[in-house]
Amino acid sequence: MTTLVEMLHEDHVGMAALVDMLEEQVTTLKRGDDADYHLMLEIAQYFTSFSDAQHHPCEDRLYDELRERRHDLDGALDTLAHEHEELGMLGVHMRDLLKAATAGEMTPRDKILSACETYVVRQREHMNVEETLLMPAAADNLDAGVQERVARLCGRDPTQADAGVPDERFKRIREALGITV
Numbered sequence: 001m002t003t004l005v006e007m008l009h010e011d012h013v014g015m016a017a018l019v020d021m022l023e024e025q026v027t028t029l030k031r032g033d034d035a036d037y038h039l040m041l042e043i044a045q046y047f048t049s050f051s052d053a054q055h056h057p058c059e060d061r062l063y064d065e066l067r068e069r070r071h072d073l074d075g076a077l078d079t080l081a082h083e084h085e086e087l088g089m090l091g092v093h094m095r096d097l098l099k100a101a102t103a104g105e106m107t108p109r110d111k112i113l114s115a116c117e118t119y120v121v122r123q124r125e126h127m128n129v130e131e132t133l134l135m136p137a138a139a140d141n142l143d144a145g146v147q148e149r150v151a152r153l154c155g156r157d158p159t160q161a162d163a164g165v166p167d168e169r170f171k172r173i174r175e176a177l178g179i180t181v
């Protein structure tokens with residue numbers, strides 16, 4: 001049976017692939033070549049619709065449970081909670097710039113580059129701390145019953161570990177990742 005921690009790890013695997021894809025576009029922009037703004041917009045929309053709306057709220061509840069049991073992690077948990085808010089704002093900022101650019105509005109290239117580069121760095125750092133510190137601690141300290149309760153409260157079903165796979169709305173991402181299911 002898949003636990004909530006395992007499901008959140010699967011989310012991270014998918015999110016990391018998208019961060020890598022976004023980074024490739026940032027590198028293209030830095031070279032002075034044309035980046036694929038439509039693909040970048042889909043990636044930004046994925047992060048603002050799935051990660052901010054479904055992944056982070058679930059982690060917040062999981063971390064609340066961890067906080068009750070591991071006071072030594074208070075500092076790290078405070079930082080991560082703050083980063084969820086920060087990533088939400090950075091994601092919306094990046095998405096809005098890309099939305100304007102793809103709608104043909106004048107959007108300075110260096111603004112897009114800076115917003116996307118910041119997002120890549122911050123999201124990657126955030127997930128690294130979760131994968132190396134918080135998720136192992138959650139797996140060790142929160143039993144199956146607690147994880148099941150948290151999953152129910154945040155509306156996620158660990159038996160559907162692939163729920164984070166970009167759906168039909170994200171055609172360019174699915175194409176780029178070769179997703180056919």
Ligand SMILES: [Fe+2]
Binds near residue numbers: 080084126
């Ligand atoms: Fe997180």
Ligand SMILES: [Fe+2]
Binds near residue numbers: 012055059127130
């Ligand atoms: Fe996460």
